[in-house]
Structures are given as C-alpha cells and as structure tokens.
Amino acid sequence: MLTNFSLAAALLYVICPFIPASRHLLGLSVTAVAWCLHGLALGLSVYEPHALRIGFAVMWSSAIWISVLVYLVENRNFSLEGLRLLVLPQAALTAVMPLFFPGSLIDLANKPAMFPWHIGIALLAYGTLTIAAFHALVMYVQDMHLHRMRGQQTQTWLEKALDKLPALLKMEHILFLLVSLGFVFLSLTVLSGVIFSEQFLGVAFKWDHKTVLSLLSWLLFAILLAGRQWRGWRGKSVLRMTLFGFLSLLLAYVGSRFVLEVLLHRSAL
Numbered sequence: 001m002l003t004n005f006s007l008a009a010a011l012l013y014v015i016c017p018f019i020p021a022s023r024h025l026l027g028l029s030v031t032a033v034a035w036c037l038h039g040l041a042l043g044l045s046v047y048e049p050h051a052l053r054i055g056f057a058v059m060w061s062s063a064i065w066i067s068v069l070v071y072l073v074e075n076r077n078f079s080l081e082g083l084r085l086l087v088l089p090q091a092a093l094t095a096v097m098p099l100f101f102p103g104s105l106i107d108l109a110n111k112p113a114m115f116p117w118h119i120g121i122a123l124l125a126y127g128t129l130t131i132a133a134f135h136a137l138v139m140y141v142q143d144m145h146l147h148r149m150r151g152q153q154t155q156t157w158l159e160k161a162l163d164k165l166p167a168l169l170k171m172e173h174i175l176f177l178l179v180s181l182g183f184v185f186l187s188l189t190v191l192s193g194v195i196f197s198e199q200f201l202g203v204a205f206k207w208d209h210k211t212v213l214s215l216l217s218w219l220l221f222a223i224l225l226a227g228r229q230w231r232g233w234r235g236k237s238v239l240r241m242t243l244f245g246f247l248s249l250l251l252a253y254v255g256s257r258f259v260l261e262v263l264l265h266r267s268a269l
Contacts, residue, residue, distance in 0.1 A: 001044065002041055002099070005038075005041035006037075006038075006041040006095050006098065006099055009035075009037035009095040010092040010093070010095040010096050011092075012031075013034045013091045013092035013095060014089070015030060016034065016088045024075075027084070029179035031056035031071075032072060034068075034091070035068045035072065037095075038068070038091065039064050041095060041098070041196075042058070042062055042065055045058055045102070046058055050108050050109060051105050051107050052105075052107060052108060052116065053102060053103050053106070055098070055102060056101065056103070057094070057097035057098045057101035057102070059100050059126065060097065061095060062126070063123065063126035065091070066123060067128075067130045067134065068087060069129050071083055071087050072137060074174065077228050080138075080165060083134060085135060086138060087199055089252045112195075112196055114192055114196045115196055118192040120197075121192055125182055125185035125188075125189045125249075126249065128178055128181050128182035128185055129179070129185075129245070129246050131178060132175060132179050132182055132242060132246065133242060134240040135178060136243055136246075137243070138165065139171050139172065139205060139239055140239050142168060151168075172238070179224065179242060182221070184261040186218055186221065187218065188251070190214060190215070193211075202249070210253055212252075212255070213248050213249070213252035214248075216248045216252075217246070217248040220244055223241070
C-alpha cells in the first residue's frame, strides 16, 4: 500500500507541470489529489505502533508535502506557474524517497510527551521555510528576467510562465508572510527542543551541529525580519538572506541525517 500511494503521488506530480496554464483548475485538482496520496504515504512511512520512523528522506518529503499545501493555498489568489515548476518536480522525487531511505525507528515508550509535538512543529517550520526558499528563487529569476528580457519578441515557456507571476512587490509581500509564519514555527521548534532536551538529556542545549545550525538559521531569519521592520530591507539582499537561512536549516537536520544514514550508515535521534 505504501509503495502504491508513493508511486501514484509521484506520477501525478510529474504530470502536473505539463498541464497547460489555461487549465488552471484541472492543474490544481490533480495537484491536490497527488498531495493527498503523498500525505497517506507519509503517514504510513512515519507512524508505527508506539513508534515514529524518522530519517532525512521522511523529513525532506514531509517538508515538501507542506510546501505543496502552501502552494495550493497561494494559488487560490494568484497564478504561480514559476513556483509550480520548482515545487512539483521535487515533490515527485521526495514522494518516493522514503521507499529507498526509510530511516530509523524511534521508540516512543521512553520519550517525553513533548517529543511527537516537537517533530510536528519542526515539520511545519521546515515546510513553510522550504516554500519561502522556493519563492525567493522564483523572485530572483523573475528579477533577472525583467532586467534582461525587455524588448525581446520571442519567449521560452519558462519566460512565459514568469510573466504570469504577480508583480515583484506582491511576490515580496507573500515571501515575508511565509518567512514570518516559518519563523514562528521555527521559534516554537527551538523552544520545544529545549524542553525535550531538558526532559530527556537533562540539559537545555546539546551543542552539536544540529543545534548550532538551527540556532544560526533562527538568528538569520530574526535579523531578516527585524531589518524588514526597522530598515525596510528589500531586493536581492533579502532573497540571499532567505536562502542562507533555509540552507542552514536544511543542513541542521536533513543534511546531518543524510550524512549519518547514507554515508556513515548510522542512526541518530
């Protein structure tokens, strides 16, 4: 059943980018079905009786799954063709990744009650900031397109998709909404992680790569939001800081677990 759901979701995700933009409603419907199948596959991958299966593939797939949801919600008001071309092919890949890299099984019997909540909030943070990073990439390409393609008569399919995006000011507004929401989730992740660490390890922080990179990501997003609020930051510097903050967060958990599980063949919490 897990394999069938994963493969079906991946197939629909692959089909979605080829649905013409003129069939907007059809594209959203197919994406929504793929998202539901992806979610069912994730549920079967993660949850075991009295245990959770956690690994870099599951975490990355979960983040992209939440990213697709945010994309669907955004598309109710704006046609985001450029974002569709970035998110959905990656969703197709991550839908099947847990089949090949299932991760390690974590027994909940000896874990504090905070642990499942910490994982859930972390997934919300990863997912929201992942779509923010995709959004920043689209804005970067959109800005380059506006500066280089003025007066050009013929356009590629990607350039036509970029022309259908909202104006950069509106895209920037959406980006900061996503970053603000992701920052709230990330703050709750850090806070719940401190509580979990105190209950399970007896210390507030376990100073490993995951903790340092997570705090660095939190700091970068905090500076970004403060700069936007008090200095009116905008433009490419905002996009770069968004991507650096996301990269730090990505390396904090998904990257570290990839090294442990795939390269070193070790399991870790």
